Amino acid sequence: MQIIDGKAVSQAVKEQVKNECEQLKQQGVTPGLAVIIVGEDPASQVYVRNKERACEQCGFYSKKYALPESTTQEELNALVRQLNEDENINGILCQLPLPKHLNDKEVINLIDPRKDVDAFHPENVGAIMIGDYHYLPCTPAGVMELIHSTGVEITGKKAVVIGRSNIVGKPMAMLLLHENATVEITHSRTVDLPAVTRTADILVAAIGKAKFVTADMVKDGAVVIDVGMDRDENGKLCGDVDFENVKEKCAYITPVPGGVGPMTIAMLMKNTLTAAKLQNNIE
Secondary structure (H helix, E strand, O other), rough: OOOOOOHHHHHHHHHHHHHOOOOOOOHHOEEEEEEEEEEEHHHHHHHHHHHHHHHHHHHHHEEEEEEEOOOOOOOOHHHHHHHOOOHHHHEEEEOOOOOOOOOHHHHHOOOOOHOOOOOOHHHHHHHHHHOOOOOOOHHHHHHHHHHHHHHHOOOOOOOOOEEEOOOOOHHHEEEEEEEEOOEEEOOOOOOOOHHOOOOOOOEEEEEOOOHHHHHHHHOOOOOOEEEOOOEOOOOOEOOEEHHHHHHOOOOOEEOOOOHHHHHHHHHHHHHHHHHHHHHHOOO
């Protein structure tokens, strides 16, 4: 069994982005990312800090808009419109979840699709569906990088995704399909879930239930990717996979923390770089 080191893979992605950013700067272009955060959600605060740090590492211009919990939909929408017009900003990211009184769908739909570096806008989601896209959602794209890092051939393999969210599950299935895997999406209503997951050569868990995937649900020699970010009964950070027991059965597995997490931010940097090139007509 080998542990897939998300920190090392993400570092390599960021190094590549940093090198390309230096080349862009010689052409007078600095990639710019705007991050909007509304309210005081502690997890969101951590994510936003990590994103700012990554921008610094890659040599990007970044601007954080920390809005109070009491921000109205009109105020938030006005900020997005303003950033759509700002030529220094190539990527706009609105940190979810938003406070209850705000409509995240409205905000996502307002972001210029060319600046939608999360790839949540319906136009970008449709582009992923047909396989003709500029941006990939950061977490599924990061998962693909981790699978590639193992050297395992995806073509012809059976891939099972647990979870059907718009942010991870659905796009994850599409990306695996684009690389010729035979894909099955499972969820809370799936009949005899363990029987399905045991057929997976590549198993991606993205449901948000601590240690949900147990050893008896995993095929011997599978690649197991854990997208979960949960807390166990002792309040310790863990994933959707029961790591200690599952690692004995699989060929490759991602840890939590240090697996998929760092990849999400690295892929956001990659998308922002792509956005800067697109908006400045640089190949």
